[in-house]
Amino acid sequence: MTETAVTDGSDDQTDRPTLDVGFIPAECPGTGAVGATRTSELLIQKLSHHHDLTVYVASQAEADPERLPARDRVEYVLHDGLGKLPHPLLTKLDAMREEVDALGTHDMVHTYSPGFIPILADLDVPTLSTLNSYLPACPKGDFRYYDGEKCTGHGTAKCINCIAHADVDRRKGVENSLRSVYSSLGKVNYVDDAMTAIHDVDAFQALSPHIKDDYANMGVDRERITVVPHFYDDEFYHPEWDRPLDEGDGFTLLHVGRLQENKGQESLVRAMPRLLSNHGDLTLRVAGSGGYEEGLHKLARQLGVDHAIDWLGYVDHDDVPPLYEDADAFVYPGLLDEPFGRVLLEALGTYTPVLASDVGSTDYIVGDAGVRFEADDPAALADGFDALVADYERHRAAIPEQLERFAPDTVESAFLDLYAEVAETRTPATAGR
Incomplete structure (x- = not known):
């Protein structure tokens, strides 16, 4: 040395x-x-x-x-x-x-x-x-006991019981459930x-x-x-995209992530009727694919909100930054206490305010550059969106200081x-x- x-x-x-x-x-x-x-x-x-x-x-x-x-x-x-x-x-x-x-x-x-x-x-x-x-x-890697409350510690019998119960409750289909059980066991x-x-x-x-x-x-x-x-990734750092909200163009809400149970997209779709009732010009754009994709599409049709959702499917990494450029806000409805959330940095790096569930590290990352809401609660998500829109410019103005720590x-x-x-x-x- x-x-x-x-x-x-x-x-x-x-x-x-x-x-x-x-x-x-x-x-x-x-x-x-x-x-x-x-x-x-x-x-x-x-x-x-x-x-x-x-x-x-x-x-x-x-x-x-x-x-x-x-x-x-x-x-x-x-x-x-x-x-x-x-x-x-x-x-x-x-x-x-x-x-x-x-x-x-x-x-x-x-x-x-x-x-x-x-x-x-x-x-x-x-x-x-x-x-x-x-x-x-x-x-399982999610530290959720029976896919619910945060776990307090491991134990062989406890983990085996949790794996079996959680995968029965995930409603992912037999093949995906068996694969998940095998991986976890x-x-x-x-x-x-x-x-x-x-x-x-x-x-x-x-x-x-x-x-x-x-x-x-x-x-x-x-x-x-x-x-x-x-x-933050320099590919997602675009301060020049800081522009005022043009309410005449409607409001575009972006979500990026794999479509799976623990990402909370079901709550996001369930919140759409309320969001549209208060913001009729809203468009939700969803970039991602996964095991919950078909179920989410079906739920959106049942709720009569599919017309307001732009399902983009899988989007290559290099094509994601322009999605943020076209968005007015980013929504993260995750259910897990994830250690971090790189997509939150991607949003902030492109000067896109964030609407995030109150899990894991979202408060640490987002700070005043967005609004948090109670996870797995469509009504709370809709209330959070109302609060974000009502004080939109203040949240956007907080982004540069919040980004500095990253x-x-x-x-x-x-x-x-x-x-x-x-x-x-x-x-x-x-x-x-």
Whole structure:
């Protein structure tokens, strides 16, 4: 490990160590443009400006060398095209265990998926895990007991009963339910292992204060958890799209997301009769597909609101930003306490005020740049929309200040500070090299 001056993206320079980092992304970079995969790609690009990275990939997807996100100071070790049996997660863990000796040669190892926490526990170098899901504590990954109230903690019998009950109640069809049951049951033993191993990880990055609190309540040392959020994607940063609301053109409300039960789109559709009664010129545009698509279309027809909904289906990542440009507001009706919500940053980056359910990290992300409502309550959603429209310009004016905490330079600097701190937690394997 050598000492050098590195920049945090501003004009000021701070002495931080240049590290040899083993980085384990959530998925194979370049194979997806949403969620943790996209964030991993952006983070690799940012961190490679300051540190030497070896990116260890374990994925069922096939890597495309031409789409890997960075080349300078980055080396890739690929375990791609993995089989799905006996279980996709277990197959990934087996592949990464083959790299334990190599991982132990770095100054520190960072996994951007808590799914690899059991690997970190076997290393003698400083370790960092991003907490961007509830996977280590919940086989279903949603931390909802019987698909309802927040879970208080795992247990083998408890988890098995929850999986069976939740999948009966999801009404997803037999094939989807069986697939979900298989996936969740295959993670029960993993959760036991992960919640034991989690105490041997040196440090954690939580995406929000909300998920920090959740993991601290599960017994993880609060002092070892640092909040460093996502940063907004430059592809979705368009301050020039800040324009006054033209009420003569009608109001366009946008939703982007996979159509599934826990995303809350049913409440959104059920709110449409009330929304249209108060705002007859409203159009709801829905970008996304999924297992609930047919059911949502049927519900919209039954409620007589299908004429006011523009079902866009799946939209390629590169074609999503213009959807925000054409929208007056973005709606997020999710039911889960998700660790973050990148779509909320996409909306704010395009200067689109947000209407969001009161779950997870929405308050932390949205702040005064939107209105929150009680989740799974169509009437509350409609009331929230009325409040957003009534004070529309104030919420839009709050966007620049709210965005600043998620600016790439701000978050990049926080990551560099965290890396420097984590690297000092143990004697690195390469110290003095």
